[in-house]
Amino acid sequence: MIVGLYGSGGCGRSLMPLAREQFGADKCFWIDDHPASETINGTPILTFSQFLMQDDPDKRACITVANSKVRAKLVEKCAAEGIAFVTLQAANTVVMDDVEVGEGAALSPFVTLTSNIRIGRHFHANLYSYVEHNCVIGDYVTFAPGVRCNGYIHIGDHAYIGSGAIIRNGRPDAPLTIGDGAVIGMGAVVTRSVPAGEIWIGNPAAPIARD
């Protein structure tokens, strides 16, 4: 098996050490269609075509791009070539009871997922983020470092939660929802549901003002 991390920017660079630890350094490559060098941090860079030409028939990938729309495009591109997806998971993550995480996730160091949680495909949870009990998270959701996602919260596909944001817990009969494609700014304190596609910031969080 060989593993390609597609995307060698900041997101990928903080995830490659996890891949090396999980799969062995000799199995890991960057995939970058416009490489500016032959290696990054000691790991060889291949273009997508070069990755496909490697001898090993068992090729897997994780899309290490924070932008969820780009992530989705690269997932389609890999899937079209029959490449399967791996989850990158730091050894010190804490995952408790009845947690389902879809393929292709990236769980950075110190991430905690507690209990009775459903998470979709290609989820990114950056350093020190947590997901508390009874949350439902869609596909291509991105948590920046230090996101505090409390219990009974539902988050739609392609939502982005900025660094240090705190989301108030919902209730069993009325989860707090973050709609599809919504963006929560760094440091926001989200006290009520956020509609799809909106950008909310501040404490208490409110839609960002635009002129």
Ligand SMILES: CC(C)(COP(=O)(O)OP(=O)(O)OC[C@H]1O[C@@H](n2cnc3c(N)ncnc32)[C@H](O)[C@@H]1OP(=O)(O)O)[C@@H](O)C(=O)NCCC(=O)NCCS
């Ligand atoms: C909310 C966010 C998406 C808005 O980005 P943007 O649309 O480019 O907005 P701008 O930077 O033009 O800022 C617009 C205004 O909102 C303010 N603002 C931006 N983000 C803010 C935040 N998180 N909290 C409070 N105010 C914020 C800016 O100061 C600016 O105010 P001004 O008009 O008075 O000067 C972005 O600022 C953010 O918080 N991104 C998350 C960053 C992050 O977590 N990165 C982690 C990387 S691993």
